Amino acid sequence: MGFKKYLARKTGVYLITFLFAVTLNWLLPRLMPGNPIEGMMAQAGTGGVNEALIEFYEKLYGLDQPLWKQFVNFWSSLFHGDLGYSILYRAPVTDIIRHALPYDIVVLLPAIALSWLVGNWLGAIAGKNKRYDRYTMPIFYFLASMPYFWFAMLLVYFVGVELGWLPYQGAYDPSTVPSFSAGFVLDFLKHWILPFLSLFVVMIGSWAIGMRNMIIYELEADYVRYLEALGGSEKLLTKHAYRNAILPQVTGLALQLGLMVAGAIATEIVFNYPGIGVLIMNAALSQDYFLLQGAFLMVVISVLLANFLIDIIYAFIDPRVRASYTEG
Amino acid sequence: MPRRSKLDTVKIAFRNSKFRFGFGLLMFFIIFSLVGGIFTPFSGDGLYYEQIPNTTVKIATYSQKTLPPMSEETLITYLGKEIKVLHILGTDAFGKDVYAQLVQGLRTSLWVAFLAAIIGTILGITIGFVAGYRGGWVDEGLMMFVNIMLVIPSIILLILVAAYLSARSPEVQALIIGITNWPWVARAVRAQTLSLKNREFVALAKLAGQRDVKIIFGEIMPNMVSYVFMAGILQFSGAILASATLDFIGLGPTTTVSLGTILQKAIAYNALQFGSWWWFIPPGLIITLIITALFFVNLGMEEVFNPRLRRGGE
Numbered sequence: 355m356g357f358k359k360y361l362a363r364k365t366g367v368y369l370i371t372f373l374f375a376v377t378l379n380w381l382l383p384r385l386m387p388g389n390p391i392e393g394m395m396a397q398a399g400t401g402g403v404n405e406a407l408i409e410f411y412e413k414l415y416g417l418d419q420p421l422w423k424q425f426v427n428f429w430s431s432l433f434h435g436d437l438g439y440s441i442l443y444r445a446p447v448t449d450i451i452r453h454a455l456p457y458d459i460v461v462l463l464p465a466i467a468l469s470w471l472v473g474n475w476l477g478a479i480a481g482k483n484k485r486y487d488r489y490t491m492p493i494f495y496f497l498a499s500m501p502y503f504w505f506a507m508l509l510v511y512f513v514g515v516e517l518g519w520l521p522y523q524g525a526y527d528p529s530t531v532p533s534f535s536a537g538f539v540l541d542f543l544k545h546w547i548l549p550f551l552s553l554f555v556v557m558i559g560s561w562a563i564g565m566r567n568m569i570i571y572e573l574e575a576d577y578v579r580y581l582e583a584l585g586g587s588e589k590l591l592t593k594h595a596y597r598n599a600i601l602p603q604v605t606g607l608a609l610q611l612g613l614m615v616a617g618a619i620a621t622e623i624v625f626n627y628p629g630i631g632v633l634i635m636n637a638a639l640s641q642d643y644f645l646l647q648g649a650f651l652m653v654v655i656s657v658l659l660a661n662f663l664i665d666i667i668y669a670f671i672d673p674r675v676r677a678s679y680t681e682g
Numbered sequence: 683m684p685r686r687s688k689l690d691t692v693k694i695a696f697r698n699s700k701f702r703f704g705f706g707l708l709m710f711f712i713i714f715s716l717v718g719g720i721f722t723p724f725s726g727d728g729l730y731y732e733q734i735p736n737t738t739v740k741i742a743t744y745s746q747k748t749l750p751p752m753s754e755e756t757l758i759t760y761l762g763k764e765i766k767v768l769h770i771l772g773t774d775a776f777g778k779d780v781y782a783q784l785v786q787g788l789r790t791s792l793w794v795a796f797l798a799a800i801i802g803t804i805l806g807i808t809i810g811f812v813a814g815y816r817g818g819w820v821d822e823g824l825m826m827f828v829n830i831m832l833v834i835p836s837i838i839l840l841i842l843v844a845a846y847l848s849a850r851s852p853e854v855q856a857l858i859i860g861i862t863n864w865p866w867v868a869r870a871v872r873a874q875t876l877s878l879k880n881r882e883f884v885a886l887a888k889l890a891g892q893r894d895v896k897i898i899f900g901e902i903m904p905n906m907v908s909y910v911f912m913a914g915i916l917q918f919s920g921a922i923l924a925s926a927t928l929d930f931i932g933l934g935p936t937t938t939v940s941l942g943t944i945l946q947k948a949i950a951y952n953a954l955q956f957g958s959w960w961w962f963i964p965p966g967l968i969i970t971l972i973i974t975a976l977f978f979v980n981l982g983m984e985e986v987f988n989p990r991l992r993r994g995g996e
Contacts, residue, residue: 499973504966616837
């Protein structure tokens with residue numbers, strides 16, 4: 355019973371956030387100075403600015419209608435899965451994004467999940483062991499301070515260029531045709547390792563720092579002292595501290611998502627990995643506003659969904675949330 | 683709780699080794715960005731300028747060679763003079779001096795981050811404070827807004843706004859970073875305000891009939907200074923990272939060099955493939971070290987203000 359209430363409340367909050375984000379996506383371009391149509395025409399190379407052509411495009415995009423109507427139209431086409439037409443790629447935005455999204459998922463999801471596990475593990479050891487802590491903490495801080503894309507550049511330079519061990523451009527060899535053959539899968543994996551590694555390694559740093567601080571804090575807590583006084587083994591103490599320390603790390607997962615998205619966008623550019631990041635860069639640099647807005651929407655939706663999932667998981671693993679919703 | 687004078691706090695902070703390390707490193711980069719230019723004859727854009735006699739006109743000398751660090755080059759200027767110059771960190775693909783660009787880029791990046799941190803912190807303090815102090819529906823509404831802004835990845839907002847601006851100065855970049863970065867501060871300040879406003883000394887001030895403004899600036903603010911300062915430092919490091927990412931995507935300042943734009947140029951002109959490591963390793967290393975330094979300043983301050991965190995023998 356109670357869980358339903360929790361779910362309903364969370365759904366409500368995320369719906370409002372979604373409404374807000376979409377409105378912002380619609381409003382921001384209209385608040386900005388300059389006329390995007392002129393910019394787009396200059397990019398498309400239609401030969402200078404032409405009054406009749408501007409009028410034609412304004413009509414085409416419905417910009418001659420009153421603002422409220424534009425807003426309604428925006429929502430209606432959104433629900434029809436119509437995000438406009440990309441001038442740069444000469445294809446519907448929805449199609450372009452659908453082709454790019456799998457690449458993001460394939461790199462980001464394993465990087466986030468594995469770095470979270472490994473980072474928490476390393477951080478917990480550091481929190482417990484002072485001598486180990488002394489040597490590893492500066493490394494973790496250095497890792498956490500690195501811009502993702504710079505570490506990606508280092509990997510490309512040292513592993514890709516100098517050593518020549520792995521390919522570092524694109525998602526697969528351009529001379530091969532995507533298929534489920536062993537050769538292609540191997541080639542795909544080879545191209546995947548460096549982008550994955552660049553995100554994975556940098557992410558470890560911040561997870562380890564968070565976990566280490568939480569463990570130190572929890573080991574000082576009264577319940578651990580009490581357990582110690584009762585004669586609990588060190589293993590038992592750590593187990594209890596770890597269980598409490600892991601909860602904020604789950605919340606941290608949701609909070610770090612935005613930064614990770616930023617890192618992933620820049621990292622994809624380094625590797626020319628054909629995900630949303632490269633799309634965003636190309637769209638931004640060639641003023642392809644439909645594509646840019648579509649990519650914005652896609653990122654926001656993904657982040658909201660991920661947050662929602664984390665909230666649900668959190669409700670299951672945190673007994674306090676569970677209790678407050680099943681009793682009340 | 684007895685009040686410590688501010689000077690004492692500063693003294694204790696400097697006794698903390700983490701704070702000293704971070705602060706020292708940060709100071710080094712700030713000073714370097716200001717005076718680093720005197721070690722090179724090149725101007726901030728990496729070119730050698732020569733003044734034409736009897737005019738105010740300056741003409742740049744271009745060379746096309748990509749040179750490794752510490753290499754000397756003989757430039758033939760517009761007036762036909764031969765000048766021997768030293769490229770401390772080599773040159774990029776356009777023959778521009780990397781060291782000179784690095785100094786200028788560092789100055790831009792620090793300036794952007796500083797401005798953005800100020801804007802973000804002030805916005806965050808104001809909103810967090812009003813929410814916490816007023817309470818009720820004002821609090822609910824503002825916190826709803828804060829939570830929404832926290833979930834939407836700010837980089838994507840930054841990209842959207844920056845893409846619509848065809849000419850971008852560092853100040854404009856700082857402004858857009860500042861107005862997307864504040865929610866963290868707002869949340870932290872609200873939490874602090876909530877815990878402070880129910881303390882005895884605030885109740886006492888209220889009983890004494892003091893006005894809200896006086897209570898806020900006289901009673902609550904002084905107890906939050908350290909907190910706000912630390913939030914500001916986090917804003918600073920967030921802004922450095924955000925501006926570098928934005929620059930790297932190609933949406934950086936169009937009017938000057940920054941650390942991120944150096945990296946963007948390096949990628950765009952295949953510095954990785956040609957092995958010009960001196961072009962892309964120093965800017966990224968500086969960004970990393972600045973953020974590390976800020977981390978340590980924050981850690982040190984946390985330990986100073988919250989002695990429980992100190993780990994024996996420090």
